Amino acid sequence: MVIKLKEGVYWVGAIDWTVRDLHGYIIPTGTTYNAYLVVDEKVALVDTVKHGFLDEMMMRIEKIIDPERIDYVISNHTEMDHSGVIPWVMKQAKNATVVATKKGEEGLKRYYKADWDFKTVGADDELSLGKKTLAFVPTPMLHWPDSMMSYLKEDKILLSNDAFGQHIASYERFDDEVDQNELMEHVRLYFANILMPFTQLITKKLDEVEKLKIPIEMIAPSHGVIWRKNPAGIIEEYKKLSKGETERRAIIVYDTMWHSTEKMATAIAEGIMDEGVKVDVMKLRSSYISEVVTKILGSGALVIGSPTLNNGVFPTVAGFMTYLEGLKPQVKKGAAFGSFGWTGGAVRKLQTQLEGMGIEPIEDGLEVKFLPDANDIKSCIEFGRLIGKSIKEEN
Ligand code: FEO
Numbered sequence: 001m002v003i004k005l006k007e008g009v010y011w012v013g014a015i016d017w018t019v020r021d022l023h024g025y026i027i028p029t030g031t032t033y034n035a036y037l038v039v040d041e042k043v044a045l046v047d048t049v050k051h052g053f054l055d056e057m058m059m060r061i062e063k064i065i066d067p068e069r070i071d072y073v074i075s076n077h078t079e080m081d082h083s084g085v086i087p088w089v090m091k092q093a094k095n096a097t098v099v100a101t102k103k104g105e106e107g108l109k110r111y112y113k114a115d116w117d118f119k120t121v122g123a124d125d126e127l128s129l130g131k132k133t134l135a136f137v138p139t140p141m142l143h144w145p146d147s148m149m150s151y152l153k154e155d156k157i158l159l160s161n162d163a164f165g166q167h168i169a170s171y172e173r174f175d176d177e178v179d180q181n182e183l184m185e186h187v188r189l190y191f192a193n194i195l196m197p198f199t200q201l202i203t204k205k206l207d208e209v210e211k212l213k214i215p216i217e218m219i220a221p222s223h224g225v226i227w228r229k230n231p232a233g234i235i236e237e238y239k240k241l242s243k244g245e246t247e248r249r250a251i252i253v254y255d256t257m258w259h260s261t262e263k264m265a266t267a268i269a270e271g272i273m274d275e276g277v278k279v280d281v282m283k284l285r286s287s288y289i290s291e292v293v294t295k296i297l298g299s300g301a302l303v304i305g306s307p308t309l310n311n312g313v314f315p316t317v318a319g320f321m322t323y324l325e326g327l328k329p330q331v332k333k334g335a336a337f338g339s340f341g342w343t344g345g346a347v348r349k350l351q352t353q354l355e356g357m358g359i360e361p362i363e364d365g366l367e368v369k370f371l372p373d374a375n376d377i378k379s380c381i382e383f384g385r386l387i388g389k390s391i392k393e394e395n
Contacts (some may be wrong), residue, residue: 009157019031044074045073070096071093073097107144121136135151139161142205168186216235257307260339263377272385337365366380
């Protein structure tokens with residue numbers, strides 16, 4: 001199956017139906033690695049696919065042209081889900097030039113020990129393919145130093161690489177062909193786990209792109225479906241997500257050894273709900289952390305719970321906090337709770353970690369020794385009410 005975006009512009013990527021763990025990030029339905037072939041007097045292949053998917057991509061390319069005809073391999077981003085098969089493409093397209101940013105060239109040389117013919121490009125560069133022209137929009141740190149987007153001027157297609165992507169494996173290739181609610185859930189999951197640390201940069205870059213006043217009729221990312229129905233809509237969604245606006249909702253994330261911390265979580269949720277504030281309760285051993293951090297997007301408070309194990313934080317909670325720290329969450333308020341047997345420790349550590357992430361504690365951490373009794377449960381409900389009230393003050 002070859003998909004035509006416009007005359008002379010084709011999707012020639014691969015569908016990875018089975019992947020569920022992409023470098024530690026859990027994706028529920030698989031993904032696609034989108035490569036695009038632009039056929040004009042010159043032929044450009046924009047991005048490639050992950051190692052293992054070469055045959056699938058080549059099968060599609062061969063339906064359109066002889067791969068030897070490829071003149072340019074545009075590498076928008078060095079990460080190996082996009083650059084993984086460039087070495088094999090270059091063996092077939094013997095006269096091709098690899099086009100990348102300076103950092104991209106450095107990265108490709110490091111990964112593949114390659115001595116290909118390189119052309120480095122920046123913001124003012126254009127590449128004529130004949131009737132069609134490629135322009136380049138460097139997007140450093142969105143999400144790697146080498147990242148850029150390519151823009152096909154005459155067709156008004158932004159080939160945005162990771163930006164505006166979603167991890168969806170599907171037969172459908174365009175946004176208007178899939179369920180819109182599911183699509184936006186995938187957008188949020190992708191944004192939370194890949195782009196959350198870069199929200200300020202995203203806002204700045206989106207402003208810069210708007211100032212360029214380049215007409216965009218289609219956004220073709222390197223994962224998931226292509227935005228042709230409403231490309232402006234996904235740009236607006238990114239702006240909204242980058243602002244870090246919160247709603248009257250809290251998330252309780254916890255794990256438990258003998259259900260004491262779990263009982264506390266349930267009682268705290270009750271207190272939050274008593275205040276008319278929505279709450280999500282997510283046990284870490286029953287949830288994917290990629291889905292947990294997606295729920296944190298837009299939450300008014302993060303309430304984190306852990307029993308004390310060996311004077312420290314329970315391993316699943318500690319791992320989650322490490323993942324979260326790297327994502328630099330925008331949630332502003334938080335609280336910690338947990339049970340302990342002999343001496344505590346976990347709640348203090350969690351509170352310190354929350355503060356280290358710039359999350360303001362709503363209350364001092366709440367600890368319960370052994371199993372929570374009726375009075376402890378009342379304290380947990382009251383703790384939840386205080387959290388709920390604090391969220392209402394802000395929203
Ligand atoms: Fe889809 Fe940053 O790679």
